Amino acid sequence: MKKYLNRYKLLAVLAIVGLAISCTEDFTDRPSEDGISLDSYYSNDEQVASATNGMYSRTWFQFANKFFYAVTEVGSGNMFSGSSDVAAMRNFSLNGSDPELTNGWSALWANVAQSNSIINFLSARVGPGVSKEVLDNTIGEAHFLRATAYFYLVRLWGAVPIIENNLDFIGNPQINTNRVEDVYTLIERDYLLATDLLVEKTRGVNYASNGHVSKGSARAMLAKVYLYQKKYTEAKAMAEMVINSGEFKLLGGPSLPSKSFHDLFTYPNNNNEESIFAIQWVVDGNYGSANNANTQFGISTAALTTSNTSYGGVFAPSQDVLNIWESGDVRRKETIMLPGDTYTDIKVKVNGGKTDQTGFVVPSAEDIGGQGAGAAIKKYVLGIVNGNNTGEIDAWSMMENNTYIMRYADLLLIHAEATLAGGGATADAGALASYNAVRNRAGLPSKTNITFDDIFMERRKELMFEGDYWFDLGRLPRAQATAIMAAQNRGNRFTAEYFTPSEDDFLLDYPDNEVSKNPKLLDAPVPYTFE
């Protein structure tokens, strides 16, 4: 009997063991439960059309958060900052160990990597239910975004590696940089492809539908790229194609008289008729999805703050831009806050942050704030959260107002400059029409004959704090740019300071971390072979 008992026990055991073994099917296959696998997505038009959405904000955050202003605006002498993380370009001491440098660099390459993923693989991944138009447009956006990222890279660093498919280099990441002219070739090719693939648009009053870029956006950017290469004929032709298409309009221009320059930088006017390409911030609970400009600009003192946090006002106008304005230029008050200016529609915190107040008068110079500039930046400042006037804020008090990469006023000035084509002065009707449209909108009288310097100064005023002047300086003859910057007062209101850039200050260092991972970045650039 005992013998049998043992046998039953043994059988029972084997049965349990067998059970355990037999249920192994799929036990070790654990697909993600909170993420979507790349291979199983992109089955319909909506999914494909939204593929680029994140590339209108997240991929730009590290670029636009601080780096963009620290280099292009502080560097060009438009802005002043004493804040050590963003002040290095004030005296051209930015070097490769600067963390913001790494942030800006990384963000541009994030755009390249994501664009490449779409350009190289999206066609093969989409399901049969996806229409060619939607697919083409998305791929067109990827070309547009890659070109835009490279346009910044080449202007900031000069020679950089051309990467058309990241997977080609995952196994051999140490690659050479490519020549500047090759990078420009890539940019032109991408924008041209984008003009083919993107949809045609006319920017209307339904601002929500204006957000994604169009053929016109690509043409406008291409006009700028041509101008940077002094390809005046192509730049002019491309600019005229955009102007003649009627896709974009100046806010406050003859065709949109109900709006104004002021409206350009308000939240309800995101993706207005003038916007060619803008970063589309969103408050989504994640750090790095929204716009920090309202906090970083403006006034932040115990007595008065224009931000929902107390650590703002990092950037201020330079002493050099306070007195360059013609009288009657409406842009001055929309760009810079000077003592005594009154802003009736902006909500602020007063009394040590304890009281909210709508409307304020800019305090005296000594009470404006920590940078000691005696003035504050107004452009992109919305004030503290105030319902639909400002949109929401996130936990870091960042907001949803767009950041312009390009707007129509820029294109009009490009058109005027391309028409001038390097000459001394012009009275060309088309050039004057474009140039005067921008001036008239600013409340200034027309001119009948314009020089390069006229256009150049108009660009500085129109696009001030929008990250353009540094690149404008960069395309001047070096001696001229150096002279302009050397003459700028780059100090605060107490102490005038002057710094003279040297030749190598016009291009940034590669980040140290990148050089240590790839010393070849420091080698001479090599030619790139396009397929």
Added chain:
Amino acid sequence: MQAQNTVTGTVSDDKGMTIPGVSVTVKGTTSSVSTNIDGQYSIQAPSDGTLVFSFIGFTTQELAIKGRTVINAKIAETAQTLDEVVVIGYGTQKKDDVNSAVSSIRTKDIENLKQTTVDQMIQGKAAGVSVTNNTGAPGGAVSIRVRGTTSISGTNEPLYVIDGVPVSGDATGKSMSGRPMASDGFDSSGGAGNNAVSPLSMINPNDIQSIDILKDASATAIYGSRGANGVIIITTKSGKKGTGRLTYEGYTSASSIYKQLNVMNLRQYATHQNNLALIYGTAPDQLRPEFANPQLLGAGTDWQDAVYRTAIAKSHQLSFSGGSETTSFYLSGGFLDQDGTIIGSGYKRYTTRLNLDSKVKSWLRVGTNMNAGITNEKLTINQSFGGLISNTLLQAPDIPVRNPDGSFAGPLDNSLNSTYFNPVAEALTKDNGLVRKNFIGNTYAEAEIIKGLKYRVELGANTEFSEHTDFTPSYFWGVQTNPVADLTERRQNWYSVNLKNLLTYDRTIGKHAFTLLAGQEANDSHWEGITATATGFQTNSPYGLNLADPAQTRTTSYKGSASLYSFFGRAIYDFDNRYGLSASFRQDTSSKFDPTTPNQTGYFPAVSASWKISNEAFMEGTRKYIDNIKLRVGYGETGNQQIPNNRYSAMLQQQNSGLGTGFLPANFPNPNLSWESMEQTNIGLDFSLFSGRLTANLDVYNKESSGFLFQVPLPNYLTGGGGQYGGMDAPYSNLGSMRNRGYDITLNYNTTGNFVWNSTLVFSHYKNELLDIQDGLNLVQSVNFNGYQPYDVTNTIVGQPIGMFYGYVAEGIFNNLDQLNSAPLQFDQAVGTAAGQTYLGDIKYKDVNNDGKIDATDRTLIGNPHPKFTFGFTNNFRYENFDLSIFMQGTYGNDVMNLTYRNGTSNAGLYQNALSEASNYWTPTNTDTDIPRPIGSTSNPNLQVSNRYIEDGSYLRIQNITLGYSLPSDLISKLKMSRVRIYGTASNVYTFTKYSGYDPEIGSFNQNQLLTGVDNGRYPSPRTYSIGVNVEF
């Protein structure tokens, strides 16, 4: 025949614990009694007779009566070193028979260490096992390295097996949710700081019976994929047959930091600020008027005094144990309430445990081990630029702690606003709490099918619910304000189920003894969590998601699962108690790898052999002196698979914009990803001399890990900086190989008799070397020093140990123009006095690559965080009723990167305090200094990471001194108690070190092996005095 007298007395063990059931016999007769529950006896014996006291497990003792009527006997436990049982994977073995390198720690080795968690107690107790406390915060995680560093990925922490339930030592959750308990990320640049919490903190150290550490692969290979970092097997207490036992243990302690750093007081600060302002170019009439006469100022705020406190801890534990012929039990409950030495931090723990074992049939045993625990922690941010400790040191002394109205103070003018905040306000008003509720346990049944053949099924589970609350109230600290409160709530839960089926067969045929094991194991883990952020509160208290502005509340969630499926087997063979041979094999299939490929499955064999030389006939003559000599040789292979999920495939992550939600690829996939493997060879020698008085264990080993799993450190031009901001995470890859060679030595000497002396010295040495890495990639790691800006601090290159400090070599300060003009150009900076130029008083960096200029390529290895050796020296003394133990431990030959010194001497900006020596900066008249001229920019080249910040981190610490006194047993037996011991303990008594920071024991930042020894404001380990009592009934 002599007259018969009644002799009475109490029998106790050498700890003074009375022993029931001891047989007391009159020698040469059959007259015999047993001691009662209280260890008392009464026997009729002749006055010139002899009493024999005997009890299983104790040395039999004979005492002549010599006319006495009261004889209290003390019997000693049999020297157990040879018969001691060691817990090996999926079984036990007599210590004497073990072929592998195993270190065992018994209750008596650690009972005096009043540490919060078990892992801290291992420090200095086992050779080859290095334990560093990564923080002085109660309940914080430690880093345990068994024989150096095996891997640089995932985790280097060992696998813990607690009563059969596997628990990963990884405090970072990397291989599960990818999130630590108490925040969303571990990035070096984030504000979360060093916040890993110990995975073992739910286990009450008082419940531990033994800790066995399997060090070499011939032992750990049975754990296969999880054995590469060593396996620590923790066995909790069980009941013993006999009368029930009731034990109370309680202590109270007071802790405080034992060292303050020398920062400037207000007078020094004001002078220093004035001087810096002038150097930065401030006009003399623009200096701060309140600092016009520094000598008239007071001392200002001493932030260290304000933030650190004497912290009180209270611990109570009650346990009950007992057993009958068939059933034994152990039941305990514990409570610990420990304040942190930083105000606002603290730790509370409630634990309960039930261990039960019962023989229900002659052939069937069942049992369970269950532990439930709740911890409630108040955390601080430390080891971070934004951390409390940095703020304590660098906050300006002209800011008071509080305003006259009692509210917290801050800078009053925006121009005085630095990035530092009022640390007292921060500590006392912000809530950063973590509540964890953990259940870990297993249930087993073991049947003896035929004699020697046992089948055991074991179902274990470990689950934890955690609640992290991070609340920043609205505050107005001068100009530093947070007008509206913010709340982040995270709820996470995970569980892991472990099923084991084991068949073992024991058989001895003549001189041949076999133990065979076949087993199957399945492990299934699931986790999920929800995070919500909210703001728009109308009031600071109470707060909750429901009280926030619903329009501004955001939620997100995550979930996932992982599994491991395994078969394994082992054969142990012994011939004539002279030759031993073990062989094991394991096959693991892991869900971490692509299920469509064979990469999922890994194979882990091991073999070991031993020769007990002392048992050979030719050793017969030496037995008088040499009890035991054994030679061991082992070889094994283990693996590692602790990486995030789904790295073999490309995933999309949601990235939003104003245009709506969208998905972008989050990572570059690597379908070829497979096991990291580790091969280890171990040669060991054990011997004991003079009846076990001196024992020694020596082990040498060579271990090589290959294909270690690591995220390929691709340049950002390929990844865009990774997935967080829309780039793509670099792929994980089987990236390289590394080697650890070393030796472990344990020496033990003990005496018996009235004066008992027991000393154990453990000594460990390893040498780590990176052998190979894919594509010559470089593994530079950064930490955040300043304003969320990461800087490179370590590098890992082939031919060198991993995680070496990396930076420039400073060669003093430029003192004259000749030096300056003849030196290589530094960072493209011309020589001159203007900003961004190099001038006198700047650091002269070495042109390491001799290319005639100083730039990023001149960075080199500047220090080594790996010690040459570590040691622990435990000494226990006992005389009569007194016991004394002194425990010392330390490291030798390791460097520390002192970033606290860097930040405290940077002289790079106004409105922040500095270490006193910062005022000794270079000036044309003060050239004999190592602190360069002040420059008002935090990115100035003088502050580059260089050997200026490397210090010798060697230390010798008197870790613990305990003096105990046990009340005499005849006294306490009247009180129906069997043991009462009172003791006093001093921990962290004194540290001999040259290190200038708070504490040379830095550990690793969030267990990241490549960020070891970087002191960025670590929570200092306190000095603790405690008094306690042990009572047994």
